[in-house]
Amino acid sequence: MLIAKSNVKGGLPYAVFTKLFDALVSPITSMLHGAGIWGIRQYSEMNTVQNKAARYFLGVGRRAPNGSTKGDICWTSVFTKQRVEVTRLWCRLKNMATDRTPKHISKWSFRHHKSWENLTRKMLQDLDFTQLINNDTISRVKCHHNEVKEACIRADHVEWHNC
Structure with a gap:
């Protein structure tokens, strides 16, 4: 709902999108809940969620390389x-x-x-x-x-x- 309304207005600024992702998406997907206990193994599911959000914000397709979206979005990795x-x-x-x-x-x-x-x-x-x-x-x-x-x-x- 929020994303649909923001798209009508031309999208969200980077700082707002990042804040919403950190406040709404990360806790819901439990991206870091109990992360200290998991150890240092990487989990592809969490990277997928972050990569999809980055692709959405940047407006690129699903075939865009992860490396380029990571470089453009400049978010700290889940790992x-x-x-x-x-x-x-x-x-x-x-x-x-x-x-x-x-x-x-x-x-x-x-x-x-x-x-x-x-x-x-x-x-x-x-x-x-x-x-x-x-x-x-x-x-x-x-x-x-x-x-x-x-x-x-x-x-x-x-x-x-x-x-």
């Missing part, structure tokens, strides 16, 4: 947002009191090769955030989230240039 949420959960677990059950589970899972803990540790190593891995408690958590987000955005730009 980047997911990695930031994983980092947020990692920091919460690191700063959690040692008598809490999630902290015990986290320490237990470290012994398993393909656990969330080890995959997250590898992701942080790949992004060169060893200070988040080696410390038992993490100070300046908000600052680390921003640094991880910037590193993930840089990695997205490199991936975009490569495709």
